Amino acid sequence: MQKKEFLYEGKAKRVYRTDDPACYIVEYKDTTTAFDGLKKEDLVNKGVLNNSIASLFFAMLHNEGIPTHFVKKLSEREMLVRALQIIPIEVIVRNVAAGSLAKRLGLTEGTPLNSTVLELNLKNDALHDPMLNQYHVQTLGLASAQELARMEELSLRTNELLQSYLKKRQIILVDFKLEFGRFKGEILLGDEISPDTCRFWDAGSGEKLDKDRFRRDLGGVTDAYAEVLRRLLEVK
Amino acid sequence: MQKKEFLYEGKAKRVYRTDDPACYIVEYKDTTTAFDGLKKEDLVNKGVLNNSIASLFFAMLHNEGIPTHFVKKLSEREMLVRALQIIPIEVIVRNVAAGSLAKRLGLTEGTPLNSTVLELNLKNDALHDPMLNQYHVQTLGLASAQELARMEELSLRTNELLQSYLKKRQIILVDFKLEFGRFKGEILLGDEISPDTCRFWDAGSGEKLDKDRFRRDLGGVTDAYAEVLRRLLEVK
Numbered sequence: 001m002q003k004k005e006f007l008y009e010g011k012a013k014r015v016y017r018t019d020d021p022a023c024y025i026v027e028y029k030d031t032t033t034a035f036d037g038l039k040k041e042d043l044v045n046k047g048v049l050n051n052s053i054a055s056l057f058f059a060m061l062h063n064e065g066i067p068t069h070f071v072k073k074l075s076e077r078e079m080l081v082r083a084l085q086i087i088p089i090e091v092i093v094r095n096v097a098a099g100s101l102a103k104r105l106g107l108t109e110g111t112p113l114n115s116t117v118l119e120l121n122l123k124n125d126a127l128h129d130p131m132l133n134q135y136h137v138q139t140l141g142l143a144s145a146q147e148l149a150r151m152e153e154l155s156l157r158t159n160e161l162l163q164s165y166l167k168k169r170q171i172i173l174v175d176f177k178l179e180f181g182r183f184k185g186e187i188l189l190g191d192e193i194s195p196d197t198c199r200f201w202d203a204g205s206g207e208k209l210d211k212d213r214f215r216r217d218l219g220g221v222t223d224a225y226a227e228v229l230r231r232l233l234e235v236k
Numbered sequence: 237m238q239k240k241e242f243l244y245e246g247k248a249k250r251v252y253r254t255d256d257p258a259c260y261i262v263e264y265k266d267t268t269t270a271f272d273g274l275k276k277e278d279l280v281n282k283g284v285l286n287n288s289i290a291s292l293f294f295a296m297l298h299n300e301g302i303p304t305h306f307v308k309k310l311s312e313r314e315m316l317v318r319a320l321q322i323i324p325i326e327v328i329v330r331n332v333a334a335g336s337l338a339k340r341l342g343l344t345e346g347t348p349l350n351s352t353v354l355e356l357n358l359k360n361d362a363l364h365d366p367m368l369n370q371y372h373v374q375t376l377g378l379a380s381a382q383e384l385a386r387m388e389e390l391s392l393r394t395n396e397l398l399q400s401y402l403k404k405r406q407i408i409l410v411d412f413k414l415e416f417g418r419f420k421g422e423i424l425l426g427d428e429i430s431p432d433t434c435r436f437w438d439a440g441s442g443e444k445l446d447k448d449r450f451r452r453d454l455g456g457v458t459d460a461y462a463e464v465l466r467r468l469l470e471v472k
Contacts, residue, residue, distance in 0.1 A: 104366045105358070105376070117371040122341070130340045133369045135353040140341070 001025070001080060011037055012050070012196055018080070022183075023071060026079045028054075032196070034215040036125050041214070048076045049225040050194035055079060056232045057162070057193040064161050066154060068189040069181065084181025084190045087143050090129065091151055092119040093159045094175040098199055099212075101175070110206070118155055120148075123179070150187045151180045158189065166200070169231040171209065174199035195225045237261070237316060247273060248286070248432055254316070258419075259307060262315045264290075268432070270451040272361050277450070284312045285461040286430035291315060292468045293398070293429040300397050302390060304425040305417065320417025320426045323379050326365060327387055328355040329395045330411040334435055335448075337411070346442070352395060354388055359415070386423045387416045394425065402436070405467040407445065410435035431461045 003025050004017040014027040028047035033040045051073065058070030069081040094117040097107035101117065120137065121129040132140075137148055155178055163173045176198035179191035191197070195210040202209060208216075209224040239261050240253040250263040264283035269276045287309065294306030307316040330353040333343035337353065356373065357365040368376075373384055391414055399409045412434035415427035427433070431446040438445060444452075445460040 104363065105372065106360070106363050113375045114377065115371070115375045117375050119369065119371070124342070127340065127342050131367050131369075133355065133367075135351070135355070136341065139349045139351045139353050141350065 001074070003078075012047070013192070017083075022083050024081050024083045025074065026081050026192075028077045028079070028192075032211065032214050032221070034211065036128055039215070043214070043222050046196075046222050046225060049222060049229055050192060050196055051077050051079055053194045053225070053229050053232060054192040056229075058189075060165055061158060061161060061189065061193075066158055066161065066189055067186060069183065081190070082183045082188060084183050084188055086123075086179060086181040086190060087147070087151070087187075088123040089132065089137065089142055089151070089180070090121040090123055091155045091178045091180070092121065092175060093117075093155050093178065094119070095159070095163065096172065096174040096199075096201075098174050116156060116159060118152055147182075147187055151178075154178075154180070154187065154189060162193070162198075167203070169234065170203040171228070171231060172201040172203050174201055195228055200228055237310070239314075248283070249428070253319075258319050260317050260319045261310065262317050262428075264313045264315070264428075268447065268450050268457070270447065272364055275451070279450070279458050282432075282458050282461060285458060285465055286428060286432055287313050287315055289430045289461070289465050289468060290428040292465075294425075296401055297394060297397060297425065297429075302394055302397065302425055303422060305419065317426070318419045318424060320419050320424055322359075322415065322417040322426060323383070323387070323423075324359040325368065325373065325378055325387070325416070326357040326359055327391045327414045327416070328357065328411060329353075329391050329414065330355070331395070331399065332408065332410040332435075332437075334410050352392060354391055383418075383423055387414075390414075390416070390423065390425060398429070398434075403439070405470065406439040407464070407467060408437040408439050410437055431464055436464055 002019040004019060007017050008015040011033045012029055012031055016025045018025055028051040030042045030044060030046045032043045032046055055073040058068045062068055062070060069084050071080040074080050094101055095113060097111040097113060098109050102109045120132040122132050134148055137143055166173050178189060180187050181190045198210055199212060200209040209228050213221045213224050238255040240255060243253050244251045247269045248265055248267055252261045254261055264287040266278045266280060266282045268279050268282055291309040294304045298304055305317040305320050310316050330337055331349060333347040333349060334345050338345045356368040358368050370384055373379055402409050414425060416423050417426045434446055435448060436445040445464050449457045449460050
């Protein structure tokens, strides 16, 4: 697989074409951002950790029947993926009240939710990723009703799989963000699953093992990410 | 029907018990508020106009098969209604981009939407009425899935009926807010339908005939409300 021209730079990743038009190479950067990019720092090795973590998650999900864009890990920072046509919607899956949900609904951070909450946000930094519902998705033509139903179904199933996988590793899956794309008429899970895109709390101490350490200046960001990777690598 | 003790004061209405526990009297005030009550003014006769306008809308909707709390108009400012157990959700129905939707999604005000948009907001001034989706409604226990589906169905049907009724009167129904409540195991349309809770634009000139005249300091607020009432009273 040959890396070809640079295609797109996101806040935490770069995407390149390959000699196969159906595949891209994703390169994980050390750049870490928060608050729509207002806070930004390079954290040494963060990209390496996230590439490993996301590869393990995608492989597990693939084995459990979730269609993902992941093909294989290529190198420390590189992942080979299917060339998705990205749907510009972030799906947020929440099991415990935290972050913007806690603030928005006046819930105490850490309160378990009575039922899983899915939220849809438009991927648009200039508009600060506004929340959408199925009617907005339809009127904006972002996805068909069928595509959206499939995204929600895959999100809920991914949540069950990740929750149970992480519970064995003493990690509470508080919430996480997913992105999806179209590939040969199918909806595939795309983007990444990592401490950049999830809230992970240690099941014993409640210690944060995710990007909230960066957002909230708690320090030890990459140490926490390395701890997540260490637990994922344990055979369970 | 005897008016009994005062029960509740809202921003634009007062509610009283009656000697029938299944009925309340709603009294329409002249008080007009915007921006979560930050802007507030008494507009002479506004309550009288809104009571008349809402009574006409409710009677029309009732005749078309929408179950509402409206029983009858009692006096200039008073309406007899069923004693609903209010569900603390505002349903916003939108046909044209305006107000918060236009701002939130970066749409030009006045752009017709490709399909009707429903939005759900939690009725909570302290939290600034945050937007909800069906998962929030479920986890907060605000309404059952069945109740929510019924509220959405009634909202869409109400939109069709109001749109066609207003079109004959040269008024564009841009968007409006509905509230619902439980009454003897049924979901009824509650609250009011008036220029306080709808955006009405004159079909010819585009002139605003609603509370945006107050929000945006355009003047002629009650004149516009009176014009809406005049058109509703024309036989069509």
